[in-house]
Amino acid sequence: MMHADLIDEQDLVSELRALGFEVSGNAEQACTAVVCGLNETNARALKGLVEKLYTGSATILPAVRQAIDQQLLPGLMKFKQSKAG
Template sequence: MMHADLIDQEDLLGQLKAMGMQIPGGATAEQACEYAVRGLDTARANELRKMVKDMYTSSATILPAVRQAIDKQLLPALAEYQQNHNA
């Protein structure tokens, strides 16, 4: 559950689902990030970038599993998408 100063796996899944992404129930943070980057398009990439920026610049603590999933799955996929579509 989201607390004022903590971002956990459920918060990440909730934010991704709120963006309209199909994330299976019981997915881990890493699995959710894998699903989030499938079929990236410009709108989804922008939404994901904003979500990550908001998380990383907030005063909330991001639990290690969530930060690792973002760092290993989301950020590299977003960087690759941007590189391939801004060339």
């Protein structure tokens, strides 16, 4: 039987911690916390993580994709717009 690579909420939280973010809880809580304290360095790292997750071969579970789409991506866009303006 084949086993697919999956990215679950714990995987996402672990990835965020590996980038230096102090997060806990589920994917949505972690993503909400991450976007509250963005600076240029960690925003770049976060963007890289999202790109890695979305271009990789692993399957992103729905709760993780939702947290990224509804928390991380809008937070990154807001940060980028605040720096441009």
